[in-house]
Amino acid sequence: MFEYQKSGQYFALIAGGMEEHGAEEFTELGAQNVKLSYRGIQFEADPRTLYILNYQTRLATRILAPLISFNCHSTDYLYKVAKSVDWTTLFRVDQTFAVFASVANSHITHSQYAALKVKDAIVDCFREKFGSRPNVEPVTPDVWINIHIENNHAVLSLDTSGGSLHRRGYRTETGVSPMMETLAAAIIRLTEWQGEKPLYDPMCGSGTLLCEALMSYCRIPAGYLRKNFGFMFLPDFDKTVWETVREEAYHNFRQLPEGLIAGSDVSGRATKIAIENVNHISSGNRVTIKMLNFMKIDNLENRVIVCNPPYGIREGNPEEIAKLYTYLGDYLKQKCKGSTAYIYVGDKELLKFIGLKPTWKKPLVNGALDGRLAKYEMY
Ligand SMILES: C[S@@+](CC[C@H](N)C(=O)[O-])C[C@H]1O[C@@H](n2cnc3c(N)ncnc32)[C@H](O)[C@@H]1O
Incomplete structure (x- = not known):
């Protein structure tokens, strides 16, 4: 069982200054136990509410479902834990993926290297099971994986939005300084x-x-024109x-x-x-x-x-x-x-x-x- 399945807890990313309004919006849309965090909110939701939130939120950019969280002081340990996740239950070998990382105040200081280690773990997990691996697609992957390490604590999540929700799909062209x-x-x-x-x-x-x-x-709904989540x-x-x-x-x-x-x-x-x-x-x-x-x-x-x-x-x-x-x-x-x-x-x-x-x-x-x-x- 993944962490979000045990706890029903998720994390939504929201730009600075909008957190309180985001928390208000999430509560209106049915999220429970909404708590403010830096540039985000933590909340609980059942699957139906999670779909509603992704479809309807106008303020959040992503909603992350934690798969596993752990204390992490080295990239070797990061690889080891990431490899213990059965990625084959999340997607197929013919689907593409990408890993996005952020690090703060931790022994691991390079976000790109952290992302690479998680990517290697995913690839090795598939290879060991099926003898083949899914491809990485850095811009428009099917599956978006997120690794966040802060104060040596790592959270490995699936991005349940599937890329930033600010991309509504109505803006095919922009002017000089378009706003998000x-x-x-x-x-x-x-x-x-x-x-x-x-x-x-x-x-x-x-x-x-x-x-x-x-x-x-x-x-x-803000996500009305989006085909995939x-x-x-x-x-x-x-x-x-x-x-x-x-x-x-x-x-x-x-x-x-x-x-x-x-x-x-x-x-x-x-x-x-x-x-x-x-x-x-x-x-x-x-x-x-x-x-x-x-x-x-x-x-x-x-x-x-x-x-x-x-x-x-x-x-x-x-x-x-x-x-x-x-x-x-x-x-x-x-x-x-x-x-x-x-x-x-x-x-x-x-x-x-x-x-x-x-x-x-x-x-x-x-x-x-x-x-x-x-x-x-x-x-
Ligand atoms: C920062 S942009 C607006 C961006 C817009 N919110 C968006 O998301 O695309 C400012 C706009 O003001 C327009 N503008 C500048 N002077 C103007 C004027 N005197 N009358 C009307 N529009 C003007 C510019 O052409 C430009 O499109």
Whole structure:
């Protein structure tokens, strides 16, 4: 029996600043005994709930099922324990796999070497049993194995998501600085928008915020477009339960009313990409996206405005970018009566150029960037 089968415990990876919201989301979706951890949450779930979580979570990037955990001070011991796992109960020799490792504060310091040792153990396990071995596929393997070693304690897990859940499948192309889908989903969640007022993104880029708002409003699971999940490789995977989970979610969908979600961008290329992306999602044809400089929009009154203005060096020189934030602040003050704006910036220093006092500011990591989401209310 694997560890997750004995304990019913799993670990979900969540970006910095989103852990609490992730814990809230997991509790809503049926996870039990949810506990916060650094960039993740620990929780308990039965198999059905595990499928729901992988299918529905908008905030977590992966859910790991621990197979075995042990104290580990050397790579030889890591190999020995990894080889004691019967990998042949998880996948077949004709399926591909990859091992991903992370190490912290441990005698084993090289994550890649740790991954290599686990890979060797898996290969040797198959060879001894069948005389042949499965191939490694580093980018899109069938089976994703995870080894995490922290303070000389190792946890060997199967990634039940089967690759990062931020890959929803709707984004085939991106603009200059696209935002992670999980981050966009966290922003939409923090707006608490339920469709009471129209939602507008005046600098929509490739449309990630619009896509996440659409999926959230229409109750479309974040994993709706994904074909495979790692949990399908668990030895106790129950296909009938999984099909019921999908069907139940499908019956819960709702249509998007015309005009409820819209956006624009000054770039023609970004606008085209956003239209394509949003149209990969059901009801996406009801989202209006236009090529427009936000300063030319008559007004954006009585709305929920979400927006991720340019901030990086790739998007213009720092002086121009600072000026753009001042124009945005002026626009919000003068043309957005009755609206609430949620502005996300990758560089928190830029918020001061908006010249408005935010109701709150929340830290939200975007990859390596220590970003902030600020809320502004216009009366
Ligand atoms: C950081 S990107 C937005 C990324 C977007 N959230 C995504 O996920 O793809 C900023 C966007 O602002 C747009 N932009 C810059 N100045 C603008 C303006 N004056 N009016 C409208 N859009 C503008 C850029 O073309 C760019 O697509």
